[in-house]
Amino acid sequence: MPLPNDPGPWCFYRLGPTKEKELFKRRRDAYDGVIVPAHIASYYSAFCAEFIGSLQKPYLIDPMTYLFAGDTALLKRFVRDRKTGRTIRDTTGRKKKGDLKRSFSKLVEQHYAGLVETVVGEDRPLIPQDFSANTAADELVGRVVEFQTRLLSELPEKYRKYEQYARKQGKPMTGGANPPMCIVPPYFSLGGSDVPAWLEVNVDLLVRTKAKTTLPVFPVILAGPQSLSLNAALFISKYAEAKPDGYLLWVDGFSSDQDVGALAAVFGFVEGLAKSDKPIILLYGDAFSLVLHFAGLSGFGCGICYAERKLSTQDVDVEGMIPPRYYVSLLKKKIQIATEARRIDFSKYPDLRCDCEVCGRKPDPGTLDDTESREHFMLARKREIDALRGGTTRVAFSTALQEAFTKYQTDPLLSPVQHLRNWASVLANE
Ligand SMILES: [Zn+2]
Known part of the structure; x- marks a missing residue:
């Protein structure tokens, strides 16, 4: 499905490991699109393809590649005591980690492979120099694009009748396929120590992605409020050179209860980016996203009443039991x-x-x-x-x-x- 038709702000809900399927269906009219994390899309591919096909809403797949340049522990599962079921802690009190999380193994081994599988095997994070070899960067982009284009785009048999119906109504649908509204290049954090090198890598991956797809390409800009405020002009001009079709913004760890300085930095960054006249979607946002509408934000995503902020160094999918x-x-x-x-x-x-x-x-x-x-x-x-x-x-x-x-x-x-x-x-x- 293409981008939402309605005017902004668009509301996207992120598909999580929680039992929300019925809510997504019953309240289909209460949101504009769905964000599916790559590891969920790959691990539950049959479920996700059916689910996304049945919703008939715009969607995008978050490639989650930033994780491969972070602490390798983020990709590993906790080790539990077989008898008590409790997580085992090491001598320093840190929860002990074992091998690769099952939800990531399929993504790493079957879909991304190459460079990603190599660094996971070597138990080290990706570094900017890993991308200096043309072939490695190109192979990763090829795989990430292929994954997002194909994985959830096959409309399940029982929904084909809607497709015929839509065609009779004169609504364009391309050959039974239900492609994502945009392709997201592999992306990495711009908040660490090597910002210039990672900026080069991110923009290079964006350029390569554009060369491999006819779908709109939306890069993720991932940085904390401080980095966004320090580097606003640099980030905005560098990404603009690669002519993306829109932007996804992830303000690392940001939430609306932070101080006025952080709020103003984020507001100012969105305002600057909005001068490009391209859609801007916040990947994780709380009600402050409504304020950002006045800075030119087109839309924002979150889980249904959770995951309205996210730190890139935080473990994935261990929100735990959130009290209602x-x-x-x-x-x-x-x-x-x-x-x-x-x-x-x-x-x-x-x-x-x-x-x-x-x-x-x-x-x-x-x-x-x-x-x-x-x-x-x-x-x-x-x-x-x-x-x-x-x-x-x-x-x-x-x-x-x-x-x-x-x-x-x-x-x-x-x-x-x-x-x-x-x-x-x-x-x-x-
Ligand atoms: Zn109410």
């Missing part, structure tokens, strides 16, 4: 249901009340279960996005944030809400 949380739209924050929401008498806060279908059925957020709280999140987010699409102005958005801050800053049950004032001040700084 309730998203309070007016305050742009989540509260834990078991510990926080149950203490609040929401009937005393009429302006916090949500009139989505879930909350209509169960008006007390303290009674929502995990699936219900996620479904509420999707519907509440949809409403926020619709308001922006309807033309909420920068001033009106900022005023609403400031008013919510003033009203709730001293409420013992709902504070802290300092982020609201910070966001408003970022919007006020023209």
Whole structure:
């Protein structure tokens, strides 16, 4: 499927290892597209192909290549004690790691192979010099492009009838194939010590990717707020030279409760990048992404009520059991249901009340279960996005944030809400 048709901001949900299939299907109209991590796409390829085929929404596959240049422990599974099932710790108290995670072995051995398989075998991270050989870089790009183009693009048999239907309606679909909305070149962090060398590598991989596909190419720019702010002009001009069709931005470890300096750095970077007039999609973003709409952000992704921030040095897929949380739209924050929401008498806060279908059925957020709280999140987010699409102005958005801050800053049950004032001040700084 091509890029979303609707105006921004686009909402993407990331497919995780959690049981969310039904939510993705039932609330198909509450989001614009799906992001599938490469290792999930390869490990559960049959499931993902069917699932993505049935959704008929724009999607992209995140190649996850940054992991191969990071701490090799990130790719390894924890070692568990056979009797207790507990993770074994070494003498320094660090959780012990064993061999390659099963979810990555298929990706490494069957799909990426070559250079990636070599460094995994040597138990070392990729370094910029690994890409100095033309053939190694070209082979990796070829494999990453092939993987994203083919893996989930075969429409399962039972959905072929939709294809015929779509054709009769005059909607273009290419030969039963359901290609991703864009191809993502292999990418690596621009936040470490060797920023210039990795920048060269990333841009080179982008150029090579463009040469290998006719689909739109969106590189990932991965760096923390500080690196983005220091190198903004350099990053923006270097990537622009390679003429990508759009950008994916991953602000490493960034979340909206950080200080005004970090918020302003991210806002400024998006603003600068948006001058290119290309779509910009944040790979991981929380409600601050709504603020970034006013900087020119086209869309943002996250898990359904989780993974709204991500540190590239963090272990993948070990979010663990996240206690169910309730998203309070007016305050742009989540509260834990078991510990926080149950203490609040929401009937005393009429302006916090949500009139989505879930909350209509169960008006007390303290009674929502995990699936219900996620479904509420999707519907509440949809409403926020619709308001922006309807033309909420920068001033009106900022005023609403400031008013919510003033009203709730001293409420013992709902504070802290300092982020609201910070966001408003970022919007006020023209
Ligand atoms: Zn609701």
